Amino acid sequence: MTTTPDAARILDIATGYMASKQLFEASRIGLFAAIAAGADTVPAIAERTGVSERVAQILADAMAGKGLLTRADGRYALESDTAAYLAGESSALDLAPFLTFLGEISYPHWLQFGHTVDTTEPGDLQMDDARWGTFMAGVMTYNALHAQEFGRLVDLSAATNALDFGGLSAGFALEAMKRNAGLRATFVYAPGFEGGVAEAIEAAGVADRAVVETADTATAQPQGAYDAVLANHVIHRFSAEENAQIFRNLRAAALPGATLTVLDFFLDDDASQRGIDALHAGEYLVIDGTIVYPEAQVRGWLADAGWEVREKIALPASPRVLLATAV
Numbered sequence: 603m604t605t606t607p608d609a610a611r612i613l614d615i616a617t618g619y620m621a622s623k624q625l626f627e628a629s630r631i632g633l634f635a636a637i638a639a640g641a642d643t644v645p646a647i648a649e650r651t652g653v654s655e656r657v658a659q660i661l662a663d664a665m666a667g668k669g670l671l672t673r674a675d676g677r678y679a680l681e682s683d684t685a686a687y688l689a690g691e692s693s694a695l696d697l698a699p700f701l702t703f704l705g706e707i708s709y710p711h712w713l714q715f716g717h718t719v720d721t722t723e724p725g726d727l728q729m730d731d732a733r734w735g736t737f738m739a740g741v742m743t744y745n746a747l748h749a750q751e752f753g754r755l756v757d758l759s760a761a762t763n764a765l766d767f768g769g770l771s772a773g774f775a776l777e778a779m780k781r782n783a784g785l786r787a788t789f790v791y792a793p794g795f796e797g798g799v800a801e802a803i804e805a806a807g808v809a810d811r812a813v814v815e816t817a818d819t820a821t822a823q824p825q826g827a828y829d830a831v832l833a834n835h836v837i838h839r840f841s842a843e844e845n846a847q848i849f850r851n852l853r854a855a856a857l858p859g860a861t862l863t864v865l866d867f868f869l870d871d872d873a874s875q876r877g878i879d880a881l882h883a884g885e886y887l888v889i890d891g892t893i894v895y896p897e898a899q900v901r902g903w904l905a906d907a908g909w910e911v912r913e914k915i916a917l918p919a920s921p922r923v924l925l926a927t928a929v
Contacts, residue, residue: 626705635690703740753777761830768819
């Protein structure tokens with residue numbers, strides 16, 4: 603007899619939005635923080651969060667079913683990753699602003715994805731000041747996670763003079779500077795970003811090792827002799843022609859043997875596609891029309907500009923990093 607495959611994988615994907623929405627609401631009402639503070643039964647969770655016991659149980663059971671909580675004898679506890687990222691002020695990095703962005707900005711925006719599929723046009727964000735605040739708080743929180751993993755897994759300990767170029771967050775260079783007391787950095791960002799970059803540098807306590815400059819990312823020609831260059835969260839925002847020129851301009855500012863980091867999501871050419879990258883191809887398109895490029899295309903730009911890729915690092919729950927050497 604021929605075995606019929608089951609449909610579990612299909613249904614898990616198809617009902618994924620149910621888990622997402624319950625995660626967003628659990629975060630919004632403070633369920634994880636409540637449990638971290640000792641509210642481990644349904645009545646206690648309901649009292650602490652201000653929802654009904656029925657809702658408290660639905661959300662707690664759903665999060666237990668997805669592995670974010672444990673449940674034994676009617677009591678709930680946080681798993682270690684939940685405690686690290688979802689428990690509010692006690693978290694190592696509180697991802698609640700990112701979940702708020704997903705729930706209030708990204709998720710509703712995906713309801714326009716049918717139009718995007720038919721037209722290749724992004725949806726209408728209909729942004730006002732409040733929504734922009736939610737958008738930026740969420741994106742910068744997600745970037746903070748990327749920067750944390752970047753600092754942990756990308757070794758720039760040999761560098762002394764870094765260029766952080768055109769990104770969306772100073773956190774990557776600041777993580778490297780935290781781990782390398784001898785590293786100085788020049789931050790070249792698009793106009794409008796310099797205030798936030800300067801504030802982040804001051805908060806990190808490395809103002810004596812940092813310089814902030816402004817220039818248009820697509821056309822800037824940085825001056826210097828850098829042994830490390832960071833182009834993180836850059837390429838998805840620009841065209842293929844602009845990216846090719848950016849890498850040529852960065853090579854002109856780098857010493858032979860310098861390290862370049864290119865952090866972004868990439869599409870794979872082999873048989874196995876990393877899921878989070880492919881999902882972000884849709885997210886970037888429906889949100890604002892930006893692009894997740896094939897890795898092979900990015901490697902081509904790098905090679906043409908005088909950079910040789912030596913390693914690829916996948917950051918957990920984050921983009922990947924191509925590490926290249928100036929040749």
